[in-house]
Amino acid sequence: MRHDHVITSKQLSRSDIETVLDRAAEIADDPAAVADRHAGALLGLLFFEPSTRTKMSFETAMKRLGGDVVDMGSVESSSVKKGETLADTVRVIEGYADALVLRHPKQGAATMASEFVDVPLLNAGDGAGHHPTQTLLDLYTIRENAGLDDLTIGIMGDLKYGRTVHSLAYALSNFDAHQHFISPESLRLPREVVYDLHQEQERAQVREHESLEEILPSLDVLYVTRIQRERFPDETEYQKVAGEYQIDAETLEAARDDLTVMHPLPRVDEIAPEVDETDHAAYFEQAHNGVPVRMALLDLLLSGEGGETDE
């Protein structure tokens, strides 16, 4: 299997993941060693919906490798506004850049775009679909804090709409990880994700819960996501569940001392600020890890080493 493009976490094997994370660890250890590694290379940023952080993270990664970026700019100011197709846009920008990063509101956009270009294409989020670079930085953070094998992880919050959650679950099924999914009934994992985890990924050990309480003491990692108020038909329904899924210092008294708490950010009120001061908090570290992980990915793809694996 050849990875010229990074579209979903499903395409990543255990060895692919380890290759990226190992490279990211080397880069984090000695960033100066790669400072000129891709001098002159250009990364095309195509963000069809705004995502300042993800965009800045890619931009930083490319510049720290000695390269630079060309940016399509906002959709409002581009020819997209005039009705140009995504297929045409990527074929044009491919001529300027050595690799492309795509964020697009439609699901499957990155898969389709990758069929039209020869340069590596990285999916930076396609609607409710996939966000594989987020998953890789999540995995990096988990590996640094708890290790990826013999792992017990709780993933809590909006599991229905959270693409980072689906993407992480697929990737974790490559490892000996016990995955516990904690959410209100109405925001459980989509049945097709559960189907995939059970049917297609033999190793996945998946359980679902409505309450954090019973499972919290056994967790190595608690991955929290935001429960989106706008997903609920009315405010009272939201109020009923919201409190149950908020973490504060008192909640964490029942947890192991070495529990790692993660969050893809931005957070609203699901993790109280007092948790930031504890040893549990890893979410800012997690966000910072985006740069070495994206540097590692870009380095592997631009050096043509993203390619052959044993499969």
Next chain:
Amino acid sequence: MSDDGDHKLRVSKIRSGTVIDHVRGGQALNVLAILGIDGSEGEEISVGMNVPSDRLARKDIVKVEGRELSQDEVDVLSLIAPDATINIVRDYDVVEKHRVERPDVVEGVLSCPNAGCITTGDEPVSSRFEVFDDAVRCSYCGTIVREEIASLIDT
């Protein structure tokens, strides 16, 4: 083909072409849709619906005069008519018999029900679905459809 005896009287024999038999009751028009046959090219088409059958309690049968279906076309039928049998007829004789086989992938046949899917926009891309035993899945957005596959037929 003992169950063919009775309805032969109702659905005329064809001289040359294709007889699609053992279609699940009520699916005959979907069979024509999935094959892209709407009669606009002058094909002579006979349809029998809900005729008694030994194998399926009620079945449909479709006869298309003057056209021999390819194996690819036949396989697409498996999505909505998994039990179908295909007879190719020349000069009133059945010269070939096929059964449908489920293809791994169908392209340009179904349209994705997910309004957020890139294939539903104006992009120059045709739909592609992986075919499972009991469902199909969009290769672009991942949406799985189990029932109502017939409603996705791109006509």
